[in-house]
Amino acid sequence: MNNNKFKLRENDWRNGALVYQVLVDRFNPSSHLESKKGLYLYPKTLNDWHSLPKPGTFLEEHRYWSHELDFWGGDLNSLNERLEYIKHLGVDVLYLNPIFESLSNHKYDATNFLEISKEYGTKEDLKKLIQNVHAHDMKIMLDGVFNHVGVGNPMFQKALKHEGFRHFFDFNDSYPRGVRLWADAPSLPELNLEHEDVKNYIFKQDDSVIRTYIKMGIDGWRLDVAFDIGFDILSELRDYARKDKLDVMIVGEIWNYPEKWLKSIDGVMNFTFREITLRLLSGELSPHKAIHMLKDTIDDAGIEPILKSWNLLDNHDVARLKHLLPKLELQRLAQVMQFTLPGSPNLYYGTELGMDGANDPMNRAPMNWDLFNDKNETLKWTQSLISLHKRERSLKIGDFIAINADDLLCYxxxxxKVEDTCIIAINPSKEDVSETVLLKDSRLMNYSNFKTVLGKAKPVTLLAGLMNFTLEPYGFVVLKPETKPQKSYTPYKRV
Known part of the structure; x- marks a missing residue:
C-alpha cells in the first residue's frame, strides 16, 4: 500500500475536515442592535430573536418575497463572540453563507461583491474574524455567488439604461423580463460569464473578487449553483484562485453526479451521498443497491476529491435533518454515515442542538441557544461523532472498501496501517439482522479480536475473511481490529 499518499492526505487540511455552516444574520444576536436599527428599514423587517421565520408574500415593487427581507440582527462581530463554541465542537472549517452587500437576508443577490453588507459589518470586521478563526487553528471559507447578481446591482442598473456593463448580462427580447434570470427569479439577473471582462472582474485580475478575499486571508470558496457555471469556467476559476494560495479550497454546490465536476474543482457538496443515505433510510433503496451506488460514485470520481467533498444532510436550501427523518434512530443512522463515509462532514448550525425546520424559510431559524446545555442528548451524540471522526485516522483520510451484503450496509x-482500519455496519430495517459478509483486506487476521468504538453488536469473529454481524433494529457498529499483543504475541507484528 502506498504509504506516501496517506501522508500527503494528512498534510492537506481539506481532507476529511469538519465544516460548520453559519448564516451570519441568524447565528448570534448583536449586542449593538439598537445602533443598527436604521439598517433594517422598509422593505426590510427586524424580528425578535426568539420568533421563527415563516413564508411571506411577493413584493412586486421590489421583486422580492417578504421573507427574503426578514432579519434577526446577527453580524460578523456577534459571530466572532461565539468562536469558542465553534472551536469547542471540534470544527476545522467555518463556512459563512454570503456576506456581500445586498438587499436580502440571504445575500445571494449581491449589489457589490467587494463590500460587506452593512447589517453584517465592515471589511475590518471580516479581517478581525479571519484573524480570530486562524488564531483558533481553524480555516474560514466564504460563499461565492458568481453566477448572478441582485437586481439592484449598480452594474445591472447601468446596463438597463445602456450606460455600460451591457455585455455583463444576457439581454434578449425573447426573455419574459428581457434579460436572462437565474431560475427565472425576478431579482437575480445572470452574469455573462463567457465574456472576458466578466471573468477578469470575478476571478482573473489581481483585484478580482475571488482573489481579493483570498489575499485578505480566507482559505477557500463554496461556489453557489456551481452546476450553472460549467466545467470549463470552474477549472479556470480554480486555477486563478490557486495563484494566491496553493491549497485554497474550491467546493461547488453541485447536485449532479460528481464524477466530471471533480476534475474542475477540489470538492463538491455531495448531494449524491445525501440522496443515497436518505433513500436507504426511507426504504426506497436496499442496502445492497445503496452500497453499489456509493462504490460507483467513489470509483468514478476517485477517492482524492471525494475526501475533500462535503458530506451534508441538511443546510439552508433543504429541510433540517429532524424534519426529514422524524424518527430519532434514522437520524442517527444518517449521521453515522455522514461521519464515516469518505469526505468532510458538514454541520448546519443548530443541527447539533436538535433544531428543527421545514423547507426555506423555516430551516433558517435563528440559533436556539437555549438548547445549548449539558442535558442536550443530541449535542452529546453529535460530539461523540465529531470525536470519532477526528480520532480515527482512516475516517479522515482512508480509502473506501465496499462490503457486499443483502440486508446490512457495510464498508x-x-x-x-492496519490498526487504523474501521469496519462500519448499519441495519436500516426495523428487524434484527444477522448476516455473514466478506472483509476484503488480507491484513485482517483470523480470530482477531475487535473493539467497538461506536454503537453495539453481538461479539464478532473473523474466519478466513468472513465475519458475521448481528445488529438490532436500526442498529449500527464501528469496529477496529485489536492489533497489539495480549501478552507477547500478535499476528499483526509484520503487516
Missing part, C-alpha cells in the same frame, strides 16, 4: 475505511 471499511483503511489506511497504510
Amino acid at each position: 471499511m475505511r483503511i489506511t497504510d
Whole structure:
C-alpha cells in the first residue's frame, strides 16, 4: 500500500475536515442592535430573536418575497463572540453563507461583491474574524455567488439604461423580463460569464473578487449553483484562485453526479451521498443497491476529491435533518454515515442542538441557544461523532472498501496501517439482522479480536475473511481490529 499518499492526505487540511455552516444574520444576536436599527428599514423587517421565520408574500415593487427581507440582527462581530463554541465542537472549517452587500437576508443577490453588507459589518470586521478563526487553528471559507447578481446591482442598473456593463448580462427580447434570470427569479439577473471582462472582474485580475478575499486571508470558496457555471469556467476559476494560495479550497454546490465536476474543482457538496443515505433510510433503496451506488460514485470520481467533498444532510436550501427523518434512530443512522463515509462532514448550525425546520424559510431559524446545555442528548451524540471522526485516522483520510451484503450496509475505511482500519455496519430495517459478509483486506487476521468504538453488536469473529454481524433494529457498529499483543504475541507484528 502506498504509504506516501496517506501522508500527503494528512498534510492537506481539506481532507476529511469538519465544516460548520453559519448564516451570519441568524447565528448570534448583536449586542449593538439598537445602533443598527436604521439598517433594517422598509422593505426590510427586524424580528425578535426568539420568533421563527415563516413564508411571506411577493413584493412586486421590489421583486422580492417578504421573507427574503426578514432579519434577526446577527453580524460578523456577534459571530466572532461565539468562536469558542465553534472551536469547542471540534470544527476545522467555518463556512459563512454570503456576506456581500445586498438587499436580502440571504445575500445571494449581491449589489457589490467587494463590500460587506452593512447589517453584517465592515471589511475590518471580516479581517478581525479571519484573524480570530486562524488564531483558533481553524480555516474560514466564504460563499461565492458568481453566477448572478441582485437586481439592484449598480452594474445591472447601468446596463438597463445602456450606460455600460451591457455585455455583463444576457439581454434578449425573447426573455419574459428581457434579460436572462437565474431560475427565472425576478431579482437575480445572470452574469455573462463567457465574456472576458466578466471573468477578469470575478476571478482573473489581481483585484478580482475571488482573489481579493483570498489575499485578505480566507482559505477557500463554496461556489453557489456551481452546476450553472460549467466545467470549463470552474477549472479556470480554480486555477486563478490557486495563484494566491496553493491549497485554497474550491467546493461547488453541485447536485449532479460528481464524477466530471471533480476534475474542475477540489470538492463538491455531495448531494449524491445525501440522496443515497436518505433513500436507504426511507426504504426506497436496499442496502445492497445503496452500497453499489456509493462504490460507483467513489470509483468514478476517485477517492482524492471525494475526501475533500462535503458530506451534508441538511443546510439552508433543504429541510433540517429532524424534519426529514422524524424518527430519532434514522437520524442517527444518517449521521453515522455522514461521519464515516469518505469526505468532510458538514454541520448546519443548530443541527447539533436538535433544531428543527421545514423547507426555506423555516430551516433558517435563528440559533436556539437555549438548547445549548449539558442535558442536550443530541449535542452529546453529535460530539461523540465529531470525536470519532477526528480520532480515527482512516475516517479522515482512508480509502473506501465496499462490503457486499443483502440486508446490512457495510464498508471499511483503511489506511497504510492496519490498526487504523474501521469496519462500519448499519441495519436500516426495523428487524434484527444477522448476516455473514466478506472483509476484503488480507491484513485482517483470523480470530482477531475487535473493539467497538461506536454503537453495539453481538461479539464478532473473523474466519478466513468472513465475519458475521448481528445488529438490532436500526442498529449500527464501528469496529477496529485489536492489533497489539495480549501478552507477547500478535499476528499483526509484520503487516
